[in-house]
Amino acid sequence: MITCTKCGEKNSDDTRFCTRCGWKLQSSQRGHPAGEIPADRPLTPFRHQGMPADVQRDLKRLIEASAYAVILAGVAVACWWQHLWWPLYPTVGALALLVFFRRL
Numbered sequence: 001m002i003t004c005t006k007c008g009e010k011n012s013d014d015t016r017f018c019t020r021c022g023w024k025l026q027s028s029q030r031g032h033p034a035g036e037i038p039a040d041r042p043l044t045p046f047r048h049q050g051m052p053a054d055v056q057r058d059l060k061r062l063i064e065a066s067a068y069a070v071i072l073a074g075v076a077v078a079c080w081w082q083h084l085w086w087p088l089y090p091t092v093g094a095l096a097l098l099v100f101f102r103r104l
Contacts (some may be wrong), residue, residue: 002015002025002026002027004018004020004023004025005023005025005026006018006021006023007021007023009021011025013027061104064102064104065099065104068095068098068099071091071095072091072092072095075087075088075091
């Protein structure tokens with residue numbers, strides 16, 4: 001039981017606020033002092049387990065889609081620079097087919 005420091009109401013241990021006055025409850029239990037933690041136990045080193053497979057797959061898809069966008073932007077800039085627009089049409093079609101068949 002936690003006793004409210006404002007109104008003195010007894011509250012259960014799992015409540016965060018007093019049921020009577022709404023005051024934030026504070027536990028009287030203290031954490032471990034620095035001297036009580038066993039120092040003879042060595043710390044375990046962190047071992048990276050790698051990325052999960054779904055995150056890695058999503059990252060590869062993002063990189064591939066970004067590469068397609070860069071290719072399309074490059075062709076668009078080249079077409080704009082040359083004032084020649086017909087190369088843009090097959091590029092868009094080819095990239096659309098790539099995206100469709102690669103299921104991006």
